[in-house]
Amino acid sequence: MTTYFPNVDKIQYEGKLTANPFAFRHYNADEIVMGKSMKEHLRFAVAYWHTMTQDGSDPFGNPTNIRTWEAETPMATAKNRVEAFFEILTKLGVEYFCFHDIDIAPEGDSLEEFFANIDEITDLIKEKMDETGIKLLWNTANMFSDPRFNNGAASSNNAEVFAYAAAQVKKGLDISKKLGGQNYVFWGGREGYESLLNTDMKFEQDNIARLFKMAIAYGEKIGHKPQFLIEPKPKEPSKHQYDFDAATTMAFIQKYGLEGDFKLNLEANHATLAGHTFEHELNVARCYDALGSIDANQGDTLLGWDTDEFPTNIYDTTLAMYEILENGGIAPGGINFDSKVRRSSFEMDDLLLAHIAGMDTFARGLKAAAALKEDRFFDELKEKRYATYQEGIGAKIVADKEDLETLTDYALQHDDVKLESSHLEMVKSRLNDYLV
Numbered sequence: 001m002t003t004y005f006p007n008v009d010k011i012q013y014e015g016k017l018t019a020n021p022f023a024f025r026h027y028n029a030d031e032i033v034m035g036k037s038m039k040e041h042l043r044f045a046v047a048y049w050h051t052m053t054q055d056g057s058d059p060f061g062n063p064t065n066i067r068t069w070e071a072e073t074p075m076a077t078a079k080n081r082v083e084a085f086f087e088i089l090t091k092l093g094v095e096y097f098c099f100h101d102i103d104i105a106p107e108g109d110s111l112e113e114f115f116a117n118i119d120e121i122t123d124l125i126k127e128k129m130d131e132t133g134i135k136l137l138w139n140t141a142n143m144f145s146d147p148r149f150n151n152g153a154a155s156s157n158n159a160e161v162f163a164y165a166a167a168q169v170k171k172g173l174d175i176s177k178k179l180g181g182q183n184y185v186f187w188g189g190r191e192g193y194e195s196l197l198n199t200d201m202k203f204e205q206d207n208i209a210r211l212f213k214m215a216i217a218y219g220e221k222i223g224h225k226p227q228f229l230i231e232p233k234p235k236e237p238s239k240h241q242y243d244f245d246a247a248t249t250m251a252f253i254q255k256y257g258l259e260g261d262f263k264l265n266l267e268a269n270h271a272t273l274a275g276h277t278f279e280h281e282l283n284v285a286r287c288y289d290a291l292g293s294i295d296a297n298q299g300d301t302l303l304g305w306d307t308d309e310f311p312t313n314i315y316d317t318t319l320a321m322y323e324i325l326e327n328g329g330i331a332p333g334g335i336n337f338d339s340k341v342r343r344s345s346f347e348m349d350d351l352l353l354a355h356i357a358g359m360d361t362f363a364r365g366l367k368a369a370a371a372l373k374e375d376r377f378f379d380e381l382k383e384k385r386y387a388t389y390q391e392g393i394g395a396k397i398v399a400d401k402e403d404l405e406t407l408t409d410y411a412l413q414h415d416d417v418k419l420e421s422s423h424l425e426m427v428k429s430r431l432n433d434y435l436v
């Protein structure tokens, strides 16, 4: 059997003092944190697109990545990729993966050929899954790259495009069933508009909901119910995407009565593009009991686009993991590295090194978040901050026993309101103690 990473064995936990770059320094899969192993908490997944198909090109430069799986024909390359991908997963000890239909199989010259290619490649993937025990976290249909999706997929002005997208979603659900997919994602890359001058926004959104309802109905028909997820993003490629952020997407989900079947897949870099922190988006989702899964990466605050960098910021992963602990975990979702190596990290081994960095950063986040939770750090802060609702008039307000008239009587007697300082600088400094 060919190995694509001949210099690297299965990556082990060696502790933070190790000099071995191909070792985990913080991620110790079986270590128990708050009653659960790290791997159960984190449910890491590798993204097929960034890891297997991204070539390092950008709008100003040619591909840079050296990828030894390139072969004579697209189908031969696709098959090599499956081998290499499972080698990566196995060596990293990652148990889940995610893909778009076009990542795994060449599109060929017709939809029929595309579907046949998908069937052949998913047979191969299934064999590998059975052999290794690796599972499918989610798959999705790429309904944004091909020129036919110029004006969107379900939100396209052209009904034939809608039909084409529907066929891709049907196939996506068929392969989800075949591979035991735990979730199914919709990211509406071009479900938005370029100009309101020629756009019927309500009609387009009604159509998106129509496609989602068809997906629910088809899942029921074939007896396969993955958790459906919508991945919000404010812009790029569209100027304005309908699933702008968690709150906007929840309004959509509620408007169309999709709460029972849909949750959110939240991505760190999309949060920052929307002008939010990642933890804000996770917290919004939790308010609606709709935190489904996460796309782990990080953006660059100096750049205004989706740079999809591997997460290395422990402040961010700590606050994200805190939200996940508060959520009681992320299953059946997971932590998918929707992250790509920088253009200058072009060697094969960088794929492993980058994932090790991301996994270690999340492991540190998990440990810090667990300590914050065990110490009741945020709980105590918040209990103190909202203490006036624990007794007296506050307790009556939250018990819904007051109204505008009774509160006016109260306020007239108590108009000398005293506030307490938040001491926020001290709080942030104490939080730092958990990060190192």
Ligand code: XLS
Pocket (backbone or CB within 6 Å): 100, 140, 185, 187, 231, 233, 267, 295, 306, 338
């Ligand atoms: C792009 C998105 C995409 C989704 C899956 O910005 O993050 O990769 O995760 O279509």
Ligand code: NI
Pocket (backbone or CB within 6 Å): 187, 231, 267, 295, 338
């Ligand atoms: Ni994503």
Ligand code: NI
Pocket (backbone or CB within 6 Å): 267, 269, 270, 306, 308, 338
């Ligand atoms: Ni993204």
